[in-house]
Amino acid sequence: MRARWVAASCAACALLLVLARANGPWTWPAPHDELGPGRTVAPGVVLHHLTDSTILDPPGPLSVWLLRLDLAQADLRPVLANDQIMETETVAGIATRHHAVAAVNAGFFLPNGDPLGVLKIDGQLVSDARRSRGAVGIVRLGSQPRLIFDRLSASLTLHVTREDAADAALDIAGVDTTRLLGRLMLFTPAYHAHSDTAPGGLEWVVEGDPLRVRAAPRSQGKTEIPPDGYVLSFGGRRAPPALAGLAPGSEVAIETRYRPAESRPEEWTAAEDIIGGAGLLARQGRYVVDWAVESFAAGFAEHRHPRTLVGTRDDGSVWLVTVDGRQPELSVGMTLVELRELARRLRLTDALNLDGGGSTTMWVDGDTVNSPSDVAGPRPVSDALLVTSR
Numbered sequence: 588m589r590a591r592w593v594a595a596s597c598a599a600c601a602l603l604l605v606l607a608r609a610n611g612p613w614t615w616p617a618p619h620d621e622l623g624p625g626r627t628v629a630p631g632v633v634l635h636h637l638t639d640s641t642i643l644d645p646p647g648p649l650s651v652w653l654l655r656l657d658l659a660q661a662d663l664r665p666v667l668a669n670d671q672i673m674e675t676e677t678v679a680g681i682a683t684r685h686h687a688v689a690a691v692n693a694g695f696f697l698p699n700g701d702p703l704g705v706l707k708i709d710g711q712l713v714s715d716a717r718r719s720r721g722a723v724g725i726v727r728l729g730s731q732p733r734l735i736f737d738r739l740s741a742s743l744t745l746h747v748t749r750e751d752a753a754d755a756a757l758d759i760a761g762v763d764t765t766r767l768l769g770r771l772m773l774f775t776p777a778y779h780a781h782s783d784t785a786p787g788g789l790e791w792v793v794e795g796d797p798l799r800v801r802a803a804p805r806s807q808g809k810t811e812i813p814p815d816g817y818v819l820s821f822g823g824r825r826a827p828p829a830l831a832g833l834a835p836g837s838e839v840a841i842e843t844r845y846r847p848a849e850s851r852p853e854e855w856t857a858a859e860d861i862i863g864g865a866g867l868l869a870r871q872g873r874y875v876v877d878w879a880v881e882s883f884a885a886g887f888a889e890h891r892h893p894r895t896l897v898g899t900r901d902d903g904s905v906w907l908v909t910v911d912g913r914q915p916e917l918s919v920g921m922t923l924v925e926l927r928e929l930a931r932r933l934r935l936t937d938a939l940n941l942d943g944g945g946s947t948t949m950w951v952d953g954d955t956v957n958s959p960s961d962v963a964g965p966r967p968v969s970d971a972l973l974v975t976s977r
Contacts, residue, residue, distance in 0.1 A: 621932075622653065628952050629688040629976055631660025636956075642932065643925055647891075649910070650918035651929070652949045652957045654689055654974065656905040658731045662975045663905060665693050665708055665725075665860050668700060668968060672713055672763040672778045675700040675967035678948040679955055687973040689951045691895055691907045693862050695942045696969035701764055704863025705741045706970065712843055713763045713777045714863070715741045719848060720881045721867030721939045723897055724858030731977075734899050736870050736937040738848040738880065739855060739863070743773060745819065747829060748838040755829035759841070766822045771830070773841065774810075774818040782818045784808040789821045789830070793839055800837040817841070848880075862897075862972065866940030868927045869898070875927065891920035893947035893960050897972065898930055898938030906935060907972065909949040913960040942968070 622635040637651040656663060666685055668676035675696075682690035694714075695703040705722050706714035722739040725732050743759040760770035763778040766788060774782045782790060786808045792801040794816025801816075804826070810818045819839075821830060833839075845855035849870070855861065865883060867875050878888055893912035899905050908929070912920020921929065923940060930938035945961040946968050959965045 625653075625655065628654075629661065631657035631977075632688055632974055634689075634951055634956070642929060643891075643919070643921065647919040648915065648917055650958065651911070652909045653933075654691075654907040654949070654951070656907065656974060658733070658903070658905055658977075660977055661688065662977050663725060663732060663734075664973055664975075665706070665862050665970050666973050667708065667713075667777065667970050670777075672702065672775075673700045673969075675969055677965045677967050678971045679950045679965060680967075681971045682950045682973055683953075685973055685975070687950075687975050689907070689949070689974040690971045691897075691909060691950070692942055692946045692948050692968045693895075693970045693972045695863070695865060700969045702863075702969050704865070705739055705861050706863060707741075707858065707861035708777065708970075710859050711775055711777060712741060712743070712861075713775055715743060715759075715762045716863060717742060718882060719846065721864045723862050723864065723937075723939050724855055725860040726854065726857055727859050728857060734897075734905060734937065735850060735854055735858065736867065736899075736939055737850045737855075738867055739861070740846045741855075741861075742844050742846075744842045744844070745771060745773075745829070746840040746842060747833065748840075749832055752832065755832070757827065757829035766820050768822040770822050771827075772820045772822070774812050774820060776812050776814050776817075778812060781809045781811050782820050784810070784820055788823060789826055791819045791830075791833055793817050793819060798839050798841065800833050800835055800839065802835050804833065862941065862970075864897075864939040864941045866923050866926075868896070868923075868930045868938035868940060869935055870937055872901075872936045874931055878923065888923035891922055891925070892943050893918075893920050893945070894926050894943040895941040895947045895949075896926060896930065896938055897941060898933070898935035900934055901936050906933060906938075907949070907974070908933075909947050909957045910943075911947070911958045911960070912943075914958060917958055941972075 625633040625635040635653040668674040702714040790810040894910040896908040911918035
C-alpha cells in the first residue's frame with residue numbers, strides 16, 4: 588500500500604513538473620521553507636545563507652547571503668562614505684560610524700567616489716543621470732517606509748526670475764561632480780565645505796527660501812557652500828545669457844525632474860531616498876527579460892560576477908542579497924539572468940541589481956559575513972544601504 592502511495596505521489600509530482608515547465612516558470616518553495624528560520628540579528632532583521640548550486644545553470648559553487656527585513660521594526664536608508672560626495676569608505680566603516688545593525692553596498696561609482704546614476708539622500712538629489720536605468724526609492728509618507736522600483740532618469744534646471752526682462756532657464760549639467768567647461772553645475776551641502784573648483788570659472792552662492800543670489804559671482808574657485816543653499820558654478824569666465832543678469836538679490840529656483848519609465852514622477856519626488864542601480868529585475872510582479880534600454884557594457888549581464896540585490900515581496904518584507912563570485916572554490920557569482928531567477932525563486936515582486944563585483948559586501952552585527960572578491964579585502968565604496976532599528 589505504501590509503495591503504491593509513494594509511486595502515485597511521484598507520478599503526481601512528475602506531472603506537476605511537466606505542467607509547470609509547459610505553462611511557465613517553475614514555482615519554487617516559499618523562501619522561508621527553503622532557507623530555514625535563519626538567524627535573528629535584531630527585531631525585524633533575519634540573516635539567511637544559501638549554497639544551493641542548482642540555482643545556477645550550469646550548476647556551480649555558490650554562496651548567497653540574504654537579509655530579510657520587516658520595516659515595521661527596522662529602517663533602511665542610504666548613507667554616503669564619510670558623509671560626503673566623492674569619498675570612499677568600506678561598508679563596515681560606514682555602518683560602524685552610524686551604529687547600524689547591518690549594511691550592504693549600494694550604488695555604482697567612479698574610482699574617485701563620484702556616484703554614477705541617480706542618488707537622492709534625505710530629500711536632496713546629489714547625483715543626476717540622463718540615462719534611464721533601474722532605481723529604487725524609499726518613500727516615508729506612511730507609518731513605515733515602502734520601496735518603489737522603476738527605470739529612472741533625473742535632471743535639474745535653473746530658473747532665473749527677472750524684473751526687467753523675460754525669465755530665463757538653463758539646464759544644470761551635473762550635481763556634486765567635476766565642473767565641465769561651458770556648463771553650469773550645482774554643488775549641494777552634501778558635497779564638501781566648498782565647491783573644490785579651480786580658479787577661472789564663475790560661482791554664485793544662492794540660499795534662503797525662495798533662493799536668492801547672495802553676492803556677485805566669484806572667480807577664485809573653492810566657494811563655500813551654505814548649509815541652506817547651493818553654489819552655482821559655471822565653467823568659464825563669460826556667463827551665458829541666462830546667467831548674465833544674476834546679481835545680489837536675484838531670485839532663482841531649481842527644478843528637479845524625475846522621468847520614470849512606468850510609474851508617476853510624483854512618486855519619485857515624494858521619495859526621501861533614491862539609489863540608482865543597473866539592471867531592473869522585477870517590477871510589480873513582472874520579471875524583466877530585456878535590458879537593452881539600460882545600455883550595459885559588454886559582459887556586464889552575460890558574465891558571472893559578484894552581485895548585490897535589493898527587493899521586496901508581496902508580504903511587505905524587504906530583502907538585501909549578496910552573491911559572492913570570482914572565487915571558483917567558494918562561489919562563481921551570477922549572470923543577470925541567474926540573479927533574476929534567484930529573485931523569482933525568492934518570490935520577490937520587485938528587485939534591482941545594485942553595484943557588484945569587488946564592491947559586493949554584506950556587513951552584519953559587526954562582521955562582514957560574505958566573502959568580497961578583491962584580494963585586498965572589502966572594497967571602499969561611495970555609499971551603502973544601512974539597516975537600523977526603529
